Every structure is written in C-alpha cells, then in structure tokens.
Amino acid sequence: MRPKPFPVIDMVETGKNIMRLREERGMTVRDLQAYFGFEEPQAIYKWQRGKSLPTVDNLYALGALLDMPMEDILVPANAKSNIITLEQQEETCCSNHFEPRCFGRGRNRRTLQPFLLMQCA
Numbered sequence: 082m083r084p085k086p087f088p089v090i091d092m093v094e095t096g097k098n099i100m101r102l103r104e105e106r107g108m109t110v111r112d113l114q115a116y117f118g119f120e121e122p123q124a125i126y127k128w129q130r131g132k133s134l135p136t137v138d139n140l141y142a143l144g145a146l147l148d149m150p151m152e153d154i155l156v157p158a159n160a161k162s163n164i165i166t167l168e169q170q171e172e173t174c175c176s177n178h179f180e181p182r183c184f185g186r187g188r189n190r191r192t193l194q195p196f197l198l199m200q201c202a
Contacts, residue, residue: 093131094156100129102147102154116146 103113110129114122117139127133135143144151 089158090134091131091156091158092134094158095134095154096129096131098154098156099135099143102149106147113143113146117142 103110110122110125113125117124119125124133124135128135134140140151140154144154147154
C-alpha cells in the first residue's frame, strides 16, 4: 500500500490568509466580531495571529461571509516538513512507554506530574 500523506494546516499562514481576505473585502475585526456575535474580538485576533483556528461551524460561516469555500481559507503546511505518512504512524504508534501509570493523576493540567520515562521503566 502506498503511504497517503496526512494533511496539516499551517495556523500562522491561515491566520494571515484570514486577515488578507477580510481586508480585501473592506471588513474590520469589529465587523467579524459583530457577524459572529462575539462579545470581544480576541478570538478573531487569535485566528489572525495563528494562535488558534476557527471552529468548524465558524469556519463554515466565515466561508459564507467571504463567499468562498472553507478549503480556500485554510492554508496547508509545507509538505516536506509537516506531512506524516500512514506508514510512519504505524511504526511509532502504541508505544508501551505511554502506560497510564506513567502519568500524574487529577483532572487539572497543572496538577499532572510530568512524564518521566525512567519512572515508568
């Protein structure tokens, strides 16, 4: 079986693309904020800086607002450095080093103990 590339989204370039598309249409961040019904514009600034991506429903709505398919908003990452093949995934999957006893307890991320391979061996 021929390995199939696993697509990866370049968050920073996607953010730049969102900003470019918004500006080309003469829209402000506040315009997008009002369209999405956000109380604050921080989510849109995070999208534009590549700190986060819109949820699927917000991406769909953004595509409708910009009159373009969602795929044209997203920017794929560099194929050479960021695409993982299924063959590579099979080789590294399911390592016995990641047993539940190797991780700290608790629901809060701040209370989790760091993973230490030597403690698990």
